Amino acid sequence: MNFDYDLFVIGGGSGGVRAARIAAGEHGARVGLAEESRMGGTCVIRGCVPKKLMIFASNAPMMADEMRGYGWGDANAHQFDWAAFRNKLDTELNRLEAAYTTNAERAGVEIHRQRAKLVDHHTVSLADGTRFTAKHILIAVGGRPAKIGIPGEELGLISDDLFLLDELPRRALLIGGGFIACEFATILNGLGVQTVQAYRGDAVLRGFDTEAREMATQQLSDIGVDLRLGLAPTRMDKSEGGVTVSFDDGSSEEFDAVFFATGRDPYSWDLGLENTEVRRRKNGAIEVDQWSQTSVPSIFAVGDVTDRVNLTPVAIREGHAFADTIFGGHARKVNHDVVASAVYLRPAELGTIGLTEEQARERGAVDVYSAVFRPMRSMFAGSNSRTMMKLLVDPDTDKVLGCHIFGPEAGEMIQLAAIPITMGATKADFDATMAVHPTAAEELVTMRQPSRRHRPGEA
Ligand SMILES: Cc1cc2nc3c(=O)[nH]c(=O)nc-3n(C[C@H](O)[C@H](O)[C@H](O)COP(=O)(O)OP(=O)(O)OC[C@H]3O[C@@H](n4cnc5c(N)ncnc54)[C@H](O)[C@@H]3O)c2cc1C
Numbered sequence: 074m075n076f077d078y079d080l081f082v083i084g085g086g087s088g089g090v091r092a093a094r095i096a097a098g099e100h101g102a103r104v105g106l107a108e109e110s111r112m113g114g115t116c117v118i119r120g121c122v123p124k125k126l127m128i129f130a131s132n133a134p135m136m137a138d139e140m141r142g143y144g145w146g147d148a149n150a151h152q153f154d155w156a157a158f159r160n161k162l163d164t165e166l167n168r169l170e171a172a173y174t175t176n177a178e179r180a181g182v183e184i185h186r187q188r189a190k191l192v193d194h195h196t197v198s199l200a201d202g203t204r205f206t207a208k209h210i211l212i213a214v215g216g217r218p219a220k221i222g223i224p225g226e227e228l229g230l231i232s233d234d235l236f237l238l239d240e241l242p243r244r245a246l247l248i249g250g251g252f253i254a255c256e257f258a259t260i261l262n263g264l265g266v267q268t269v270q271a272y273r274g275d276a277v278l279r280g281f282d283t284e285a286r287e288m289a290t291q292q293l294s295d296i297g298v299d300l301r302l303g304l305a306p307t308r309m310d311k312s313e314g315g316v317t318v319s320f321d322d323g324s325s326e327e328f329d330a331v332f333f334a335t336g337r338d339p340y341s342w343d344l345g346l347e348n349t350e351v352r353r354r355k356n357g358a359i360e361v362d363q364w365s366q367t368s369v370p371s372i373f374a375v376g377d378v379t380d381r382v383n384l385t386p387v388a389i390r391e392g393h394a395f396a397d398t399i400f401g402g403h404a405r406k407v408n409h410d411v412v413a414s415a416v417y418l419r420p421a422e423l424g425t426i427g428l429t430e431e432q433a434r435e436r437g438a439v440d441v442y443s444a445v446f447r448p449m450r451s452m453f454a455g456s457n458s459r460t461m462m463k464l465l466v467d468p469d470t471d472k473v474l475g476c477h478i479f480g481p482e483a484g485e486m487i488q489l490a491a492i493p494i495t496m497g498a499t500k501a502d503f504d505a506t507m508a509v510h511p512t513a514a515e516e517l518v519t520m521r522q523p524s525r526r527h528r529p530g531e532a
């Protein structure tokens with residue numbers, strides 16, 4: 074019998090349209106579809122989509138209320154009350170400090186509120202001269218901001234200073250293009266400070282996925298940061314209105330405040346390490362093995378001072394593993410290979426785990442699934458900002474090698490994507506996962522064709 078169609082679909086909503094599209098587009102079927110009302114059906118016309126947009130809209134009074142708690146009067150009039158915010162911030166940090174103290178003391182830790190140094194492999198001395206001996210010593214002293222060695226740099230501030238400003242500068246310069254410079258530029262700009270960011274490279278966030286870096290670079294400019302690429306400061310001089318900075322292109326400019334965000338060094342100096350045989354790397358990082366043990370068996374080190382992966386959850390995990398191994402009879406190592414992180418930019422954040430596209434290409438063949446689109450919320454409001462969801466997949470094993478998300482709340486998303494990726498999930502596992510709709514993250518489980526395939530040896 075001859076049919077008019079191979080398939081006739083009654084209903085042009087979510088299920089019908091997808092079935093029709095796949096049958097026709099991918100499998101060559103002759104497909105008809107009937108829809109008595111509007112194409113798109115309940116989800117698009119009178120369900121998920123309008124509902125979600127109204128959820129965004131209905132959020133405004135709540136956001137406005139919440140923002141008043143942060144020191145904002147009329148956000149559009151740029152009425153930010155820095156003093157009120159600082160007070161609340163101080164109160165909150167005091168609360169957290171008390172909680173950290175109480176929790177440690179409750180566990181039985183004796184806290185000495187002084188600087189400590191090593192005297193020998195089993196002895197520490199405090200600033201008041203008191204000495205204590207211990208079977209094991211753990212060095213967890215973190216890092217310190219590094220400046221770059223230009224004349225007058227003592228006039229510049231560091232990240233610690235931002236949280237202690239009595240008033241916000243009118244015009245600020247941020248030097249650097251890493252985590253801190255980009256986050257601080259976003260913050261200062263959002264609080265109404267005229268913000269200039271000088272970065273010597275051609276896209277911020279070196280080391281991150283290139284496509285994501287380009288989007289982050291664009292966003293900084295879009296939100297109003299005066300981002301100057303290929304520019305580095307050469308000297309700083311005190312001037313009437315603040316600090317005058319000279320740059321390597323021959324220009325100079327005056328700022329109320331200049332912040333260095335040019336990296337952090339392991340804080341291993343003035344710690345008495347010369348009294349021990351603890352080995353350090355050239356940059357001062359304490360050398361440790363996979364058990365966080367230094368070259369001295371009784372001395373261990375965790376966190377930024379070891380310059381492995383300089384993130385809070387990593388330091389916490391290293392500290393915990395050390396305690397379990399040495400005191401819990403339960404040897405535990407920390408896997409530093411797959412660590413998710415986020416850069417808190419606005420409106421889009423950057424969440425990342427695993428290999429970048431460039432690293433994956435160096436490693437071998439890789440299929441790139443990348444969706445770049447305008448997210449529902451901002452597009453409705455007329456914004457051009459874009460979101461990216463990217464999965465890098467090994468075509469031989471189907472394993473997901475990396476995931477990069479640029480979009481609102483990407484930090485939250487990457488935390489969840491980090492679970493299957495840490496477990497060794499394949500692209501097929503992602504594909505088998507049902508989408509949550511309407512979300513931006515559903516792209517992660519609905520990208521069906523690679524955007525590009527890289528193979529070794531290609532140009
Ligand atoms: C501005 C900024 C933003 C950041 N944002 C993030 C983020 O969003 N997410 C993230 O994961 N990481 C972030 N980080 C990194 C994170 O803060 C560090 O990786 C983490 O704090 C490292 O923990 P740690 O225990 O090694 O050191 P720290 O947390 O630095 O702790 C070291 C402590 O040792 C004390 N100390 C030092 N020397 C001595 C001594 N001789 N005697 C006694 N005490 C001493 C210090 O005062 C300090 O309290 C950020 C860092 C900065 C600077």
Ligand SMILES: NC(=O)c1ccc[n+]([C@@H]2O[C@H](COP(=O)([O-])OP(=O)(O)OC[C@H]3O[C@@H](n4cnc5c(N)ncnc54)[C@H](O)[C@@H]3O)[C@@H](O)[C@H]2O)c1
Pocket residue numbers: 221248249250251252253254256272273274278279305306334335336337382383384414415416417
């Ligand atoms: N969201 C987060 O997880 C988060 C946020 C902030 C900081 N951190 C941690 O803190 C660390 C330190 O952050 P950071 O931003 O200071 O360091 P970074 O290493 O990320 O960036 C340093 C920047 O300074 C620039 N720079 C270095 N030397 C320079 C010179 N001589 N002249 C001009 N520019 C120079 C570099 O090009 C780079 O852009 C990060 O690596 C990260 O581990 C994490």
